[in-house]
Amino acid sequence: MRYSETITIEDLDTDPFPHYARLRAADPIAPVPAANCWFATRWSDIEQIARHPDFTAVSDEAPVNAAFGRPNVLTCEGETHAALRGGIEPHYRPRRVAEYIDSLVRPIAEAQLAAFRASGSNDLLTEYFEPISALALARSFGFMEVDTPTLRRWFHGLSQGAINFERYPARDAICQEVVAEIEHVALPLLERLAKTPDHSPLSHMLHSGMEPGQVRSAEMILPSVKVTLLGGMQEPGHGAANLLVGLMQNPAQFTALRADLDALLPQAIDEALRWIAPIGTMMRTATRDTQVNGVKVPEGTPVSCIFASANRDETRWDNADAFDIFRPQKAHMSFGQGAHFCAGKWFAKAQIEVAMRVLLDGFPHLAFADDPPEFRGWEFRAPTHCRVAL
Numbered sequence: 415m416r417y418s419e420t421i422t423i424e425d426l427d428t429d430p431f432p433h434y435a436r437l438r439a440a441d442p443i444a445p446v447p448a449a450n451c452w453f454a455t456r457w458s459d460i461e462q463i464a465r466h467p468d469f470t471a472v473s474d475e476a477p478v479n480a481a482f483g484r485p486n487v488l489t490c491e492g493e494t495h496a497a498l499r500g501g502i503e504p505h506y507r508p509r510r511v512a513e514y515i516d517s518l519v520r521p522i523a524e525a526q527l528a529a530f531r532a533s534g535s536n537d538l539l540t541e542y543f544e545p546i547s548a549l550a551l552a553r554s555f556g557f558m559e560v561d562t563p564t565l566r567r568w569f570h571g572l573s574q575g576a577i578n579f580e581r582y583p584a585r586d587a588i589c590q591e592v593v594a595e596i597e598h599v600a601l602p603l604l605e606r607l608a609k610t611p612d613h614s615p616l617s618h619m620l621h622s623g624m625e626p627g628q629v630r631s632a633e634m635i636l637p638s639v640k641v642t643l644l645g646g647m648q649e650p651g652h653g654a655a656n657l658l659v660g661l662m663q664n665p666a667q668f669t670a671l672r673a674d675l676d677a678l679l680p681q682a683i684d685e686a687l688r689w690i691a692p693i694g695t696m697m698r699t700a701t702r703d704t705q706v707n708g709v710k711v712p713e714g715t716p717v718s719c720i721f722a723s724a725n726r727d728e729t730r731w732d733n734a735d736a737f738d739i740f741r742p743q744k745a746h747m748s749f750g751q752g753a754h755f756c757a758g759k760w761f762a763k764a765q766i767e768v769a770m771r772v773l774l775d776g777f778p779h780l781a782f783a784d785d786p787p788e789f790r791g792w793e794f795r796a797p798t799h800c801r802v803a804l
């Protein structure tokens with residue numbers, strides 16, 4: 415039996431990196447039956463698959479289709495993809511983000527820090543990073559009135575659907591409950607925005623590129639709204655938490671960062687995203703019998719491109735498993751590859767920067783509480799908590 419066929423979901427959820435290393439070394443494009451797909455684990459193979467004419471993002475297998483519906487920005491191509499992405503992307507381009515990020519995120523972060531101090535909790539994951547991430551995305555996207563606990567429940571529920579490669583009914587049920595709740599809030603909002611547009615991405619998704627007097631239907635855009643809510647609310651907070659854990663595990667780097675935040679914070683954020691990719695995978699399907707770097711892949715094979723593994727590829731980085739904010743800077747894959755590259759990269763990184771600055775200003779000394787966090791997950795990976803000594 416191939417080693418890849420022995421890997422279990424529990425192995426991956428606990429610590430996928432030793433398994434990825436073994437696959438990169440000996441069997442880099444290989445079936446993993448437990449995940450119902452093949453894994454591509456080397457940087458160069460994933461680069462190829464993302465641009466390969468024999469692979470498509472269109473998939474009947476992708477959990478996001480079953481969970482959120484179609485057409486879905488992540489799993490469509492061509493004109494439909496351009497139309498859906500075109501409604502979201504302009505608001506999150508770097509120059510646009512620079513205009514509003516501080517005035518959007520700083521007040522949220524300051525209020526959240528005050529709430530954290532008052533909460534009696536010492537968990538910065540649940541009381542600081544996740545709320546900021548959820549609120550910043552929701553407010554920037556056009557959901558102005560949904561409160562933080564609801565938003566956090568939404569992304570936790572949506573993530574249960576997005577990772578449901580194993581098709582567990584219990585996960586699906588959690589996701590569908592949240593989906594119904596989101597539609598209950600979104601449908602009247604979309605109806606209002608259809609008549610009275612504003613500058614939000616939600617409004618733009620309805621109106622951009624349409625003939626005067628026409629709008630896209632709610633059915634057309636809702637699956638992509640759910641994808642953006644999930645990734646946009648969940649990942650920046652988890653990326654920020656990964657960074658804080660990396661820093662607390664490496665106190666000398668933490669001290670150096672505090673001494674020169676302006677110079678070091680941007681590269682520290684990228685290093686945290688490289689070290690632990692918050693979104694570990696992207697699914698592509700072979701449209702015909704094909705080959706990648708000499709490995710035969712049969713038509714119809716779903717191949718999970720493991721960004722988290724590419725980010726640790728020893729042919730690209732020295733000592734790749736180590737968190738090192740001083741390593742020579744090179745692009746990582748945590749925001750994806752190819753046509754579906756993350757639409758929120760600049761927003762996410764700028765938001766993490768503001769959240770970290772507010773936190774470090776407020777807490778000149780941060781260290782773990784008694785029980786240091788573990789990381790969990792492989793499609794989505796994050797610390798189980800981020801409890802600090804107060």
Ligand code: HEM
Pocket residue numbers: 487488489499502506551641642645646647649650653691692693695696697721747748749750751753754755756757758759761762763
């Ligand atoms: C650290 C934070 C984030 C990470 C690590 C991340 C990662 C990714 C990755 C890996 C993909 C590609 C997935 C694939 O091809 O299957 C993606 C796509 C996407 N992301 Fe992000 N993301 C982050 C934050 C955000 C934010 C804040 C937004 C909000 C605008 C966002 C919106 C999207 C959208 C709309 C797509 C789909 C793009 C397309 O299919 O064309 N992401 N993201």
